[in-house]
Amino acid sequence: MKKIIVFGGGSVGSSVAKMLSDDGNDITLIDNDKQVLENLKEKIDIKTIHGNATFPSIQKAADADNCDMVIAVTGLDEVNLSACHISKKIFNIPRRVARLRANDYLNNDYGFKNDFFSINEVISPSLLLTDYVKNIIDHPGAFQAFQFAGGLVQVVAATVLKEGPLSGRKLSEFKKDLPNVDVKVIAIYRNKKPIFPNGDTVILPEDDVFFMATEKNMRFMSELRMTSENPHNVMIAGGGNIGSALANRLESNYTVKLIEKDKLISKNVAQKLSSTVVLNNDIADEELLKNEGIESVDYFCAVTNDDQMNILSSKLAKEMGAKKTIAIINRSSYRNLVSKEIDVVISPEDVTISSLLASVRTSDIVSVFSLGFGDAEALELIVHGDSKTSKIVGKKISELNLPDTVNIGAVVRKNKVILANTDIKIESDDHIIMFLLDKKDISKVEKMFQVEVGFF
Template sequence: MKIIIVGAGKVGELLCNDLSNEGNDITLIETDSKILDKVLSYNDIMGIVGNGTDCEILKEAYIENTDIFIAVTQSDEINIISSIMAKKLGAKYTIARVRNPLYFSQMKFMSESLGIDRLLNPEAEAAFFISKNLEFPNALNVETFAKNKVTMVEFLVQKESYIDGIKLKDFKHNHFSNILVCIVQRGQEVFIPTGNFILKSGDKIYITGNPNDIQEFSKSLGNNDEKIKSVMIIGGGKITHYLIKILLEKKINVKVIEANSEKAKILSETFEDATIIHGDGTDNELLEEENFRNYDALISLTGIDEENIILSLYANKVGIKKTITKINGISLFNVLELVGLQSIITPKKIVADHIIKIVRSLISSQEENIETLYRIAENKVEAIEFKVPKTSMIINVPLKKLDIKENLLILYIIRNNKVIFPKGDDVILPEDKIIIITTEKYLNDVNKILK
């Protein structure tokens, strides 16, 4: 695929790395030559210094031969205008990142009327991710598939827990027959385990099942899974704007501390049912004054990773049940292994995964054959929801007779909006959706699950 990316910020840089590693022909357009040179030094891609709204720059990048055009600058307006121009000049598929809440409310109209194929909002996606994580207070991570009908949740195996040292087939036979332990991360190793796999303390396990069974499993580990009723958010940026709306709809008590007076004022005027405080969220006296330790959850969403980490560590220390930490710097993750933070949100990774899902669908010439894609366990495992076409080689064959690749597991079949936990005699039908997990990289077609 020939892909043009406009904007070498955090998202643009991540996309250049990921998409070039998947074998695509990438051209990056960036106005700042120093930033461009930095990205080029780490990636085997082409680069052009210039503005994505400049017709001549787009022509220099051979826009007429471009399969996918992606605009992810800091300016919504530049992303929108450059995507419109790219489409007019011959780009087959255009994607624009749009972050402004005003534009977000009109995304469908803008997409249809302006001819942009996809408008993405990483902050809105991040807010949704956070809201799902709040549903499982003791989980490390929560991912959803099939329009929230299927949930995958990450837990830590604690020392002396009843699952420390248990064989998975015994866990399934003696404890939870409807829960599947589908991924185990042990240090730097990742396993798609069989029934003979034995769990150890320190393992991170990803389980799937219906939400009620997952709640019961969490309780069996000794967790108090009372619902989150109150949330304190430090930082009043765009994610917070979208998140407040979601939390208020769930009848959750929300308090926000924001250092910028103008942002605090706008939030206060927009959300009358939330408490908005103008102040420094890292000020211990202010936190105590606002009864910080009495909240069920703390969500750290400032623009500074280090501040977010410190706030979450402090919240853990004073006994707040759930912490969610926004971190933009991927390099900090190795440090986080040492301090054991709970849930971590990285907006640029969310939008990158979303774009990669679209790219892979287009590569396979079946637009949107990939419904959902998550790269988890430090990107060592991919969880993918495929729509199965009528021409697929896997239909009408009992699963036990399919020659499926090693380290690949079919978790669920979704048929007519019903979730089926498959057994060996089950078959996949045309228009079904299947959810798989695999350690193989770059799967873009459902037929490629076969050897």
């Protein structure tokens, strides 16, 4: 059990606090809004303190002297920076994680370093979301795409098309059709309910299927699409932190147009980008979209800070001929309403929380991703110890006594990807890619990966 202080009781802070509390940690949350804390008390059984997170007296009241970690996720970067600095310099808290939104704090060109403010790790929502959207665009047909083990392992989720060649067939038949493609189906969601598949599992239309493979073997994704054509044209709505970063990442491989209503922002973005066409206009202007060839756009990405504008512009783009739409939407109530009208709906909160959980839970957990269905998660863990000090080293996967809600997808050993089967023996330093249908099982998994005292 860790003693953790969370600075900020917003959507991310409260969600992280609840998840870490459910994991069995001792959580204290600090916020300067009394109403926020009153609302939290009705939902979460944690200690709360009203006050400014940068005040030493407030951190002292949260028992910072005996704290293992702080997570700074207030709405202001400057508060997060100062709070982490205070927690280190005055209370010597071992680990400090801060969420920073402004690109100036992330750009090495300006000489800013995390240790200026005693931060161990920075969580940047704009960079996380940029990577998330780019992964989806790089894997046509996917509604989720993420990487493990430094990109060696790819996980792609796609909805099976009624006319597609996978529809109505057993997984074993799929393997026969693509004998040289090493791909593992690690989870299927049917009507939002999970299935851990085997060779006899039949894939049905509208199933949401999670595939795991190396990048080389992900070429089979064309099987799930109506066409084998790769995307070329991307239109981005919004030139803020996410929009400008996304254009920068995409413009070397795609034809990119970016629309931004603010004239000054448009000018600044245009100066920083190379080949992206920057348009100073309203993203919901039908005449503009028509003149800029919306019917030939493969991906329309609405990434402004306005949920309603992202929804409206995505729906308009879809109606006018854009092949796929991606929208960043903060409010969960909005996401539920438009999930069937917009091809890919992304929650900034979920993406940020996944990264925070990877930083917080244990040093053995490298990365965590939410699957977007209930409490399901995918995570990467590192195995330590030997057969004497570890509960899992030297054992076959079939001997691990995993909960029914846990499925091992792959083992990465010395940069080699091994798609999991029950006969694989676990070795020290293996990276295990694992899927949990219920994140409450994380504490059981962590105990399995712990080494006995004396290993270090």
